[in-house]
Amino acid sequence: xxxxxxxxxxxxxxxxxxxxxxxxxxxxxxxxxxxxxxxxxxxxxxxxxxxxxxxxxxxxxxxxxxxxxxxxxxxxxxxxxxxxxxxxxxxxxxxxxxxxxxxxxxxxxxxxxxxxxxxxxxxxxxxxxxxxxxxxxxxxxxxxxxxxxxxxxxxxxxxxxxxxxxxxxxxxxxxxxxxxxxxxxxxxxxxxxxxxxxxxxxxxxxxxxxxxxxxxxxxxxxxxxxxxxxxxxxxxxxxxxxxxxxxxxxxxxxxxxxxxxxxxxxxxxxxxxxxxxxxxxxxxxxxxxxxxxxxxxxxxxxxxxxxxxxxxxxxxxxxxxxxxxxxxxxxxxxxxxxxxxxxxxxxxxxxxxxxxxxxxxxxxxxxxxxxxxxxxxxxxxxxxxxxxxxxxxxxxxxxxxxxxxxxxx
Amino acid sequence: xxxxxxxxxxxxxxxxxxxxxxxxxxxxxxxxxxxxxxxxxxxxxxxxxxxxxxxxxxxxxxxxxxxxxxxxxxxxxxxxxxxxxxxxxxxxxxxxxxxxxxxxxxxxxxxxxxxxxxxxxxxxxxxxxxxxxxxxxxxxxxxxxxxxxxxxxxxxxxxxxxxxxxxxxxxxxxxxxxxxxxxxxxxxxxxxxxxxxxxxxxxxxxxxxxxxxxxxxxxxx
Numbered sequence: 001x002x003x004x005x006x007x008x009x010x011x012x013x014x015x016x017x018x019x020x021x022x023x024x025x026x027x028x029x030x031x032x033x034x035x036x037x038x039x040x041x042x043x044x045x046x047x048x049x050x051x052x053x054x055x056x057x058x059x060x061x062x063x064x065x066x067x068x069x070x071x072x073x074x075x076x077x078x079x080x081x082x083x084x085x086x087x088x089x090x091x092x093x094x095x096x097x098x099x100x101x102x103x104x105x106x107x108x109x110x111x112x113x114x115x116x117x118x119x120x121x122x123x124x125x126x127x128x129x130x131x132x133x134x135x136x137x138x139x140x141x142x143x144x145x146x147x148x149x150x151x152x153x154x155x156x157x158x159x160x161x162x163x164x165x166x167x168x169x170x171x172x173x174x175x176x177x178x179x180x181x182x183x184x185x186x187x188x189x190x191x192x193x194x195x196x197x198x199x200x201x202x203x204x205x206x207x208x209x210x211x212x213x214x215x216x217x218x219x220x221x222x223x224x225x226x227x228x229x230x231x232x233x234x235x236x237x238x239x240x241x242x243x244x245x246x247x248x249x250x251x252x253x254x255x256x257x258x259x260x261x262x263x264x265x266x267x268x269x270x271x272x273x274x275x276x277x278x279x280x281x282x283x284x285x286x287x288x289x290x291x292x293x294x295x296x297x298x299x300x301x302x303x304x305x306x307x308x309x310x311x312x313x314x315x316x317x318x319x320x321x322x323x324x325x326x327x328x329x330x331x332x333x334x335x336x337x338x339x340x341x342x343x344x345x346x347x348x349x350x351x352x353x354x355x356x357x358x359x360x361x362x363x364x365x366x367x368x369x370x371x372x373x374x375x376x377x378x379x380x381x382x383x384x385x386x387x388x389x390x391x392x393x394x395x396x397x398x399x400x401x402x403x404x405x406x407x408x409x
Numbered sequence: 410x411x412x413x414x415x416x417x418x419x420x421x422x423x424x425x426x427x428x429x430x431x432x433x434x435x436x437x438x439x440x441x442x443x444x445x446x447x448x449x450x451x452x453x454x455x456x457x458x459x460x461x462x463x464x465x466x467x468x469x470x471x472x473x474x475x476x477x478x479x480x481x482x483x484x485x486x487x488x489x490x491x492x493x494x495x496x497x498x499x500x501x502x503x504x505x506x507x508x509x510x511x512x513x514x515x516x517x518x519x520x521x522x523x524x525x526x527x528x529x530x531x532x533x534x535x536x537x538x539x540x541x542x543x544x545x546x547x548x549x550x551x552x553x554x555x556x557x558x559x560x561x562x563x564x565x566x567x568x569x570x571x572x573x574x575x576x577x578x579x580x581x582x583x584x585x586x587x588x589x590x591x592x593x594x595x596x597x598x599x600x601x602x603x604x605x606x607x608x609x610x611x612x613x614x615x616x617x618x619x620x621x622x623x624x625x626x627x628x629x630x
Contacts, residue, residue, distance in 0.1 A: 325493070348515070354480075355492065355499045374486045374490065378490055
């Protein structure tokens, strides 16, 4: 359009050289105070696994929480010294010189309750029995996760997050922070998310759960006691999930109808896509816990903040006071752009500060984890603009961030 | 630890976001000719929607001049990125798809600044502007300017400072004159609240359809 493209802004790579945060150490915070859960039960005590990158400034105002999605963990960035190939799941986003710059921000990644990577979950010991929780572990919700994250924030001395950021299910957690802890969050970055799951999405989750629960080695969730794992179910669950994270376009480009070794008139994997899905399924079944998978998909299914307000999302978002950046990807059909637009519409209705970027990307839902110049430039710009807020926060706290740093050094 | 920024209900005035960051616009510091007129028509604390907002310069101007709040709509990636850099609320969307994301009468003013002539469905977007806003402000280059007429008399498509494109590369597909737009509004019984026709940045009184380069209208249902 005339006049309006007249701008110096572009998504070109920045001059700063981005690097890894380097070797990182996971930490465990133990909590003895019971945590009440949405299901009505209470976790008597629990551990939360987390990692941090960067330095918390003197006013504790530069902290950013990263919320993970279905199968990820607290290992957001960097690598482990004894496992250099184990790179954080959002390492292209978080690090020195990266869109979320750890030279400026203190970034926290936390493993959610019910997971299988260090925080209390079905694999942990139930203090009441001395045995692993297994199928007895409660079904936890996005709200439970966020409550636990708030406990960790308290432990770390973070009264208010500069931002809470997440993709997919992680974006739902950022939304929940904005709604239920409005005074504790200044910015919410809600990426490739939705205000709730569609029937189709719940259907995919149910197929995944059925795959696990009908595996003969599931044993009503007590497979651990039998010394087995419902690997077949986990594999199929992962294969289904994987299909929904990719776009048709991308799958066609990556695999098409390529064959491994011609047609053999057998049911062995012949097409490349078959062997790819089997490989992904195998890998997943080794490292992931079936009871966790069941619970995480349930947390997805249950999330629907609008139900608390008779289905009115705008009313549900009314308590939120933070600024929102909502991002969607054009080929994401698991959480399509239209779902992000629902969030934007509700925020606009409530006159909240919101910006929305619809990123042209071929990669489907997975795009939120991948490199994309415009996507990363928008997130980078958002955090750079937020730097101004940090100075305001520091000034209001009566001390400049730099001098506070000097004091705490 | 002090809480930052939060009002309970009110949207942060755009100025609070915009002042800290200088505009990245290449014409920074020189607001476009129509901005001053538009600024005069926007009430203090108005809630504004700017269609085709580019890098957000007009919204930043209205925030600074009028403490206006609101949003810009922009389709281009570069514009969206510039708005984020400038701290302007921007929603990436194609105006040709309408304004379905906005409620009836959600805004005091909806602005379409020098974008009308590049749009395909003029009637639809003007109708949408008056649905979501109580008032509409539209600006466009006046095709009736005498230099344009002269060039057509000489047998060529007009090229001028207000229409800087050649016939083959112009994004402008719905050019109109001041008289055309008057008729367009009259036929739909839209009520013209203000009309200023500028030439070289100054209002013209005499034969505006002949001497005006840029037309600025404020109207409502």
